[in-house]
Amino acid sequence: MADRYLSLTGTAPGRFLTRRLGLPQPARLRRWSAERPTLQGRLLHLTAGKSDLDLAPGLALAGLDLDLVPAGSALDLGTENPVAVVLDATGVRDVDTLAEVHAALHPAVRSVAGSGRIVVLGSPPDPADHHQAAVQQGLEGFVRSLGKEIGRGRTVNLVRLTDARAAESTFRFLLSPRSAYVSGQVIEVGGGDGAGAGAGAGSGAGSGEMVAPADWGRPLAGRTALVTGAARGIGEAVAATLARDGARVVCLDVPAAGSDLAAVAGRLGGVALALDITAADAGARIADALPEGLDVLVHNAGITRDRRLVNMPAERWSSVLDVNLASVLRTTDALLTGGTLRPGGRVVATASIAGIAGNAGQTNYAASKAGIVGLVRSLGPRALSEYGVTVNAVAPGFIETRMTAAVPLFIREAGRRMNSLAQGGLPVDVAETTAWFASPGSGAVNGQVVRVCGQSLLGA
Numbered sequence: 001m002a003d004r005y006l007s008l009t010g011t012a013p014g015r016f017l018t019r020r021l022g023l024p025q026p027a028r029l030r031r032w033s034a035e036r037p038t039l040q041g042r043l044l045h046l047t048a049g050k051s052d053l054d055l056a057p058g059l060a061l062a063g064l065d066l067d068l069v070p071a072g073s074a075l076d077l078g079t080e081n082p083v084a085v086v087l088d089a090t091g092v093r094d095v096d097t098l099a100e101v102h103a104a105l106h107p108a109v110r111s112v113a114g115s116g117r118i119v120v121l122g123s124p125p126d127p128a129d130h131h132q133a134a135v136q137q138g139l140e141g142f143v144r145s146l147g148k149e150i151g152r153g154r155t156v157n158l159v160r161l162t163d164a165r166a167a168e169s170t171f172r173f174l175l176s177p178r179s180a181y182v183s184g185q186v187i188e189v190g191g192g193d194g195a196g197a198g199a200g201a202g203s204g205a206g207s208g209e210m211v212a213p214a215d216w217g218r219p220l221a222g223r224t225a226l227v228t229g230a231a232r233g234i235g236e237a238v239a240a241t242l243a244r245d246g247a248r249v250v251c252l253d254v255p256a257a258g259s260d261l262a263a264v265a266g267r268l269g270g271v272a273l274a275l276d277i278t279a280a281d282a283g284a285r286i287a288d289a290l291p292e293g294l295d296v297l298v299h300n301a302g303i304t305r306d307r308r309l310v311n312m313p314a315e316r317w318s319s320v321l322d323v324n325l326a327s328v329l330r331t332t333d334a335l336l337t338g339g340t341l342r343p344g345g346r347v348v349a350t351a352s353i354a355g356i357a358g359n360a361g362q363t364n365y366a367a368s369k370a371g372i373v374g375l376v377r378s379l380g381p382r383a384l385s386e387y388g389v390t391v392n393a394v395a396p397g398f399i400e401t402r403m404t405a406a407v408p409l410f411i412r413e414a415g416r417r418m419n420s421l422a423q424g425g426l427p428v429d430v431a432e433t434t435a436w437f438a439s440p441g442s443g444a445v446n447g448q449v450v451r452v453c454g455q456s457l458l459g460a
Helices: 004-009 012-021 056-060 095-105 130-149 164-174 233-244 255-268 282-289 314-337 353-357 363-387 409-417 427-438
Strands: 042-049 065-068 084-091 117-122 155-161 186-189 224-228 248-253 271-274 294-299 341-350 390-396 449-452
Touching (some): 004 012, 004 409, 042 056, 042 095, 095 130, 117 130, 130 155, 155 164, 164 186, 164 427, 233 248, 233 255, 233 294, 233 427, 248 255, 255 271, 294 314, 314 363, 341 363, 341 427, 353 390, 353 449, 363 390, 363 449, 390 427
Parallel strands (some): 042 065, 084 117, 117 155, 155 186, 224 248, 224 294, 248 271, 341 390
16 A cells, blocks of 8 residues: 555655644655666765774775775765765774764764665674773664664664674665665674685585675575565565575465465566475475575565454464464474575574564564564574574564555554654565575674664664
């Protein structure tokens, strides 16, 4: 269903009226297109504190005109507004250097172009230095607050890293139109052992070797991806995006959705696999269908059976937990231990902000999606060290689908507006984040749960 309010605020009378009434003024987001695949313009590289990172080569790969501003230098914005700002705050270790974050960004924030990006780089909090840990944690509150006030479709995110070489894939995602609906997030990019297990088939598990795709325009070329719940909605968008990035896509859904599933797979040049993912032998049947192995496993299939706990029969509870969580656990275990998921593989599961913040009438759904978060945090490090496979999750907020179109008007409007971007996301927003996790260049991104919610106020 079209967002008529968003369309209204895109007109001069609509902007005037909503401004006078103090109503939200969402900006139409700029997303990826074949004609404009990257942001166009200047990237400001600022520094707070003393940093040892050499970011310039990696940032240049994002395809923007890099403008390095040395620490302590006066900022001359000139006549061209920057489309992105990267602030290296990895060297912030005390309250005095935390003040340099304000000094660096204060003169630049107002000038960032609409639908622009601000990425703050931090270091992992040091348990042996409570001053450093305090101010680095302070960056999280800073970023989340700035994301809520910056407006005009601009996003703000925090990346914690120790090795700039490991972050190229993340820079390419966050400094591009692909991350249009990702804001207020904290993403940890690891280094050291296992950081580069994205080398693909034949690389040793946890080898630590960083291998970039041969072609960043088609990073999944030569790889096979399985997407569950692919017949429609978010699953269909994920399959299409992975195919765009070069993957051979296997589209899985229940037999009842067979005609839609076949149409999606045919359009993408993929393979349709009609299968009930809750079947006890689902993992074995997937393995049989993929004798040459699998590189990307996307757990997207999910259902809701909403009702308050006091009125919820056991069947509504168990059916949601079986589809949304138990099938994910069983299938992942089977494909990992059976060797179907090759070294360098990626598992991407679908959580939800309901699993993070909770939601009335969804104790079953929230439990299943919180379970996905627990799965990712526990299995991620172990899967990388034992199998060379990363495990991450997307956590969608309000996404414009046929399901949300059926939600009552006022609840739907609240879902759309109660985030920093004041609008609902699109299935492609979840798909782009999934594709970033799935990239062979994202081997240092592991055990992460990234909300694709426009920085929803729920649980923020």
